[in-house]
Amino acid sequence: MKGRRFIADLAARGRYHFTTEEVVRSLGLSVLAARAVLRRLAAKGEIATPYRGFHVIVPPEYRALNCLPPEQFVPQLMEHLREDYYVGLLSAAQHHGAAHQRPQVFQVMTTKNRPDIDCGQVHVVFVARRNAKKVPTASFNTPRGTMRVSTPEATALDLVQYVGHCGGIENAATVLAELAESIDPEQLARLAAVLVALPIAQRLGYLLEKVGAGDRTEPLAKLAAKRASHVTPLIPGRTMRGAPRDRRWRVAVNAKVEPEL
Numbered sequence: 001m002k003g004r005r006f007i008a009d010l011a012a013r014g015r016y017h018f019t020t021e022e023v024v025r026s027l028g029l030s031v032l033a034a035r036a037v038l039r040r041l042a043a044k045g046e047i048a049t050p051y052r053g054f055h056v057i058v059p060p061e062y063r064a065l066n067c068l069p070p071e072q073f074v075p076q077l078m079e080h081l082r083e084d085y086y087v088g089l090l091s092a093a094q095h096h097g098a099a100h101q102r103p104q105v106f107q108v109m110t111t112k113n114r115p116d117i118d119c120g121q122v123h124v125v126f127v128a129r130r131n132a133k134k135v136p137t138a139s140f141n142t143p144r145g146t147m148r149v150s151t152p153e154a155t156a157l158d159l160v161q162y163v164g165h166c167g168g169i170e171n172a173a174t175v176l177a178e179l180a181e182s183i184d185p186e187q188l189a190r191l192a193a194v195l196v197a198l199p200i201a202q203r204l205g206y207l208l209e210k211v212g213a214g215d216r217t218e219p220l221a222k223l224a225a226k227r228a229s230h231v232t233p234l235i236p237g238r239t240m241r242g243a244p245r246d247r248r249w250r251v252a253v254n255a256k257v258e259p260e261l
Contacts, residue, residue, distance in 0.1 A: 002027050002037065003023070003027070003037035003038070003040065003041050004041070004046070006018075006023065006026055006027060007041065007046065007047060007057050010057060011057050011059070014144075016056055016057040016059075016068060016072065016073070016144055017054065017055065017056050017057070017073055017076045017077070017080075017144075018055055018057075019053055019054055019055070019080070020034055020035065020038065020053045020055070021053070023037065023038065038055065045058060045063050045066065046058060048066055048067040048068070048119050048120055049119070050067060050073060050077065050117050050119035050122070050124070051077055051080075051081075051117065054077055054080055056068045056072075056073045056119075064121070065120050065121045065122055066119070066120025066121060066122075067119035067120035067121065067122040068122075068144075069122065070106035070122050070124050071087070071106070071140075071142045071147055072142055072143055072144040073144070074087070074106065074108055074124060074147065075142070075144075075145060075146065075147040075148070076144065076145065078108075078110075083110055083111065083112075083114075084110065084111050084132055084133050085108050085109065085110050085132070085148065086108070086109050086132060086135055086137045086148040086149060086150050087106070087107070087108055087109075087140075087147055087148065087149045087150070088107055088108065088109040088127065088129075088135075088149075088150045088154075088155065088158050089103075089107040089109070089127065089155070089158055089159060089162060089165055089166055090103035090107055090159075090165075090166055090167075090175065091103050091105075091106050091107040091108075091149075092107075092149045092150045092154075092155040092158075093155050093159065093175045093178070093179050095140055095149050096149075096152045096155060096179055096182045097178065097179070097181075097182060098175045098176075098178035098179040099178070104123070105123040105124065105125045106122070106123065106124045106125070107124075107125050107127060107165065108124060108125070108126050108127070109126075109127050109128075109129045109132050109135070109150070109158070110126050110127070110128060110129070110132060111128070111129065111130060111131075111132045111133065112128055113126070113128045114126040114128075125165070127162060127165055129158075131195070134194075134195065135150055135154045135158075135195065136150070136151045136153075136154055136191065137149055137150055137151060137154070138150075138151055151187075152179055152182035152183045152184075153183055153184060153187045153188040153191050154191060154195070155179060156176060156179055156180075156183055156188065156204060156208075157188075157191065157192060157195060157196050157200060157201075157204060159172045159175060159176060159179075159204075160172060160200050160203050160204045160207065161196055161200045169207075169234070169235060169255055169257055170257055170258060170259055170260075171259075172207070173207050173210060173211055173257050173259035174211075174259040174260045176204075176207055176208060176211055176213070176259075177211035177212065177213065177259055180208060180211065180213035180216050181213075183213075183216045185215075185216045185217065185218060185219050185220065186219050188216065188219065188220055189201075189219035189220045189222070189223050190219075192204070192220060192223060193223055198223075198224070198227050198228055198232075199232035199236075201220055201223060201224060202224050202228055202232050202249045202250055202251050203232065203234055203249075203251060204220070205217045205220045205221055205224055205248075205249045206234065206246050206248075206249040206251045206253070207257070208220075209248075209249075210257055210259070211259055221248060221249070224248075224249055224250065228249075228250045230250070231245060231250045231251065231252050232250065232251055232252065233251070233252045233254050234251050234252065234253050234254055234255050234257070235254050235255045238254050238255065239254065240252035240254050
């Protein structure tokens with residue numbers, strides 16, 4: 001009963017996350033006794049534990065998930081861990097309106113490697129990006145607060161740099177086709193100059209033109225023309241032998257790209 005009152009009081013204040021230590025302090029229990037209370041609440045589906053020592057309240061509308069949706073606890077978890085983060089890749093693209101390929105996991109960029117989270121039906125994948133602190137973000141409201149999401153321009157660059165996390169080059173191109181209308185061309189070029197290696201900008205420019213978004217590439221093309229001295233493969237690690245060259249972007253097109261437009 002004490003445990004149920006504790007989570008009811010939290011929920012009444014609009015807070016849906018808490019730690020084991022808070023249960024210990026609030027209920028005056030030992031750690032072992034607090035864990036027993038938490039196990040009982042979890043067995044009834046009233047709470048879930050996406051991270052050791054960090055728990056979320058699961059209201060009736062999310063019982064089928066056996067967890068809160070990720071956007072409703074990931075920002076709070078990262079604050080608890082005191083780690084920089086942003087929602088990125090396909091998950092960010094979805095928030096910017098590119099929802100053609102709905103991601104099966106919630107993708108979060110962090111400054112270091114971190115184990116993925118499986119909480120009921122919710123799956124969170126962490127991708128390490130050393131300079132994640134420098135990536136510009138936009139703030140999105142959630143029912144539990146706000147979360148940081150990479151801007152459309154940063155998302156586009158990430159989709160190319162981390163294409164292996166995006167279902168491959170064709171899927172990335174499909175998402176870029178929908179994301180393109182949200183991209184500011186000047187901001188894209190400025191960001192590409194400081195955030196990624198030049199081959200990423202070259203590949204992104206080629207893909208944007210491929211999906212009919214050439215009107216978003218002019219400043220990026222000027223950057224590539226000024227700095228690109230070598231041909232880069234569209235798919236890194238794959239041979240460029242016999243691959244046709246795109247002269248504007250200095251890209252060896254060593255893969256056939258047929259996005260779903």
